[in-house]
Amino acid sequence: MNTPSDKFSKNLDPVSRVMTKINEPMNLPMTGVPEKDGITLLPDRPPIFHNIPNYDITKNPFSFLYIDMTYKCNMECGFCDTPVRHYNDMPIEVFEELCANLPRPVNMRLLGAEPTLYPKLFEAIKIGTKYGHQLAIVTNGIRLSNKSYVKGLKNAIDTCDNPGLVNLSISLNGGFERDDWYETIDHDISHRKKKVQGFENVVEAGFKRLCINAIIVKNLNEGVIKEFYDKATSLPTGVVTNIRFRTAAKQGRYVEDLYESPEEHTSYSGVELNEYIKTIIPEANAPIKWLRDGINPSDGAGNLINNPNLKCNQCCMMYYIKPKMWVATVEFGSHNSALCWRRGQFITSTKTIQPAHHYIDEMSRYVNTYIPAGMKQLSAHQLKKKMYDDFQHKGINPLTNPNWQE
Numbered sequence: 415m416n417t418p419s420d421k422f423s424k425n426l427d428p429v430s431r432v433m434t435k436i437n438e439p440m441n442l443p444m445t446g447v448p449e450k451d452g453i454t455l456l457p458d459r460p461p462i463f464h465n466i467p468n469y470d471i472t473k474n475p476f477s478f479l480y481i482d483m484t485y486k487c488n489m490e491c492g493f494c495d496t497p498v499r500h501y502n503d504m505p506i507e508v509f510e511e512l513c514a515n516l517p518r519p520v521n522m523r524l525l526g527a528e529p530t531l532y533p534k535l536f537e538a539i540k541i542g543t544k545y546g547h548q549l550a551i552v553t554n555g556i557r558l559s560n561k562s563y564v565k566g567l568k569n570a571i572d573t574c575d576n577p578g579l580v581n582l583s584i585s586l587n588g589g590f591e592r593d594d595w596y597e598t599i600d601h602d603i604s605h606r607k608k609k610v611q612g613f614e615n616v617v618e619a620g621f622k623r624l625c626i627n628a629i630i631v632k633n634l635n636e637g638v639i640k641e642f643y644d645k646a647t648s649l650p651t652g653v654v655t656n657i658r659f660r661t662a663a664k665q666g667r668y669v670e671d672l673y674e675s676p677e678e679h680t681s682y683s684g685v686e687l688n689e690y691i692k693t694i695i696p697e698a699n700a701p702i703k704w705l706r707d708g709i710n711p712s713d714g715a716g717n718l719i720n721n722p723n724l725k726c727n728q729c730c731m732m733y734y735i736k737p738k739m740w741v742a743t744v745e746f747g748s749h750n751s752a753l754c755w756r757r758g759q760f761i762t763s764t765k766t767i768q769p770a771h772h773y774i775d776e777m778s779r780y781v782n783t784y785i786p787a788g789m790k791q792l793s794a795h796q797l798k799k800k801m802y803d804d805f806q807h808k809g810i811n812p813l814t815n816p817n818w819q820e
Contacts, residue, residue, distance in 0.1 A: 418452045418464045425473040428755040429723045444783040458502045459763045463776040469767040471515045476758030478521045480770045487527035491600045506534045510541045519546040530557040536570035543574040555584040558612030583625035589641040627658035631680050639694045663747020684729045684745030701733035
């Protein structure tokens with residue numbers, strides 16, 4: 415089999431990089447022929463995408479890096495853009511190579527599937543902070559329901575070179591109370607209590623600078639916004655410092671046909687979501703300080719970047735609503751987000767970096783085309799619910815049927 419060659423030269427400047435995607439549509443299916451699709455299939459890692467710009471680690475232009483530490487997960491969420499579970503974990507040596515060779519410290523989002531299932535997470539914390547990188551551990555929170563694990567995680571952070579560089583970001587798409595929201599978005603209602611318990615455990619353990627985040631689906635779980643605001647403001651100052659909302663997207667396993675009518679769009683734009691937030695959070699109408707206004711390019715501290723060639727597309731807005739609390743809205747899975755010049759994705763197999771949302775789009779297209787069962791199949795919870803509903807429809811008591819297992 416012929417291996418496709420990279421479509422673009424390496425290490426493009428940000429403006430040239432954006433131009434590679436500016437006229438390309440999103441979410442289109444692939445042909446199913448690797449050579450035509452510009453991909454190289456690998457047995458134990460995601461495919462190599464040759465139609466995306468590549469950067470050497472030493473030439474990294476991105477201030478944020480998404481890093482898939484593992485592909486293991488203890489959930490089956492509908493929005494997951496990496497639903498393939500047999501891929502290998504990132505070797506810890508590769509993570510250190512990345513940290514050591516980046517030209518400057520960056521903000522790393524340790525992801526996966528679920529980073530708390532990465533067996534060398536504690537070691538990764540020590541390595542990342544040793545090189546001065548900020549680490550956000552983006553977790554579904556289930557493993558945090560184990561107090562012993564929370565104790566070990568707290569110790570790993572407290573004993574690293576700079577604990578102030580590490581924070582937890584806990585995903586709570588259904589908030590603290592609504593099982594039905596979790597069922598629609600995460601395809602599961604059984605984990606809500608564990609996720610909430612996990613949040614309570616880290617608060618009890620003394621974690622600071624927590625982030626709570628959620629995917630907001632239009633006309634479904636907007637109530638999470640007030641829940642997050644009320645929870646964050648009820649805790650002592652400095653415990654929850656960031657409440658983060660992401661738009662839904664037509665990527666990953668999250669599919670529009672969760673709704674009967676095609677007119678019922680599930681995604682806000684970033685601007686629409688922020689306007690809605692303003693109706694719930696009074697301080698959002700007059701932020702204390704903007705970190706990113708979605709229009710004028712700025713660095714992580716909110717300082718404007720004087721470069722007329724850089725442009726923001728209002729896909730992310732971040733601002734302080736209190737001296738130690740800020741709100742973030744992020745548009746996900748859109749053409750605007752694919753043009754982002756801030757966010758990169760580390761590619762373990764090639765030890766290179768690609769534009770994050772461009773990569774996510776290609777990954778979603780790949781899974782939809784090559785392994786659609788991994789993208790569209792119902793979760794175990796949904797299968798059980800469907801069986802239950804089918805039995806009831808036929809007038810059969812599910813609990814007395816031998817094919818029904820509780």
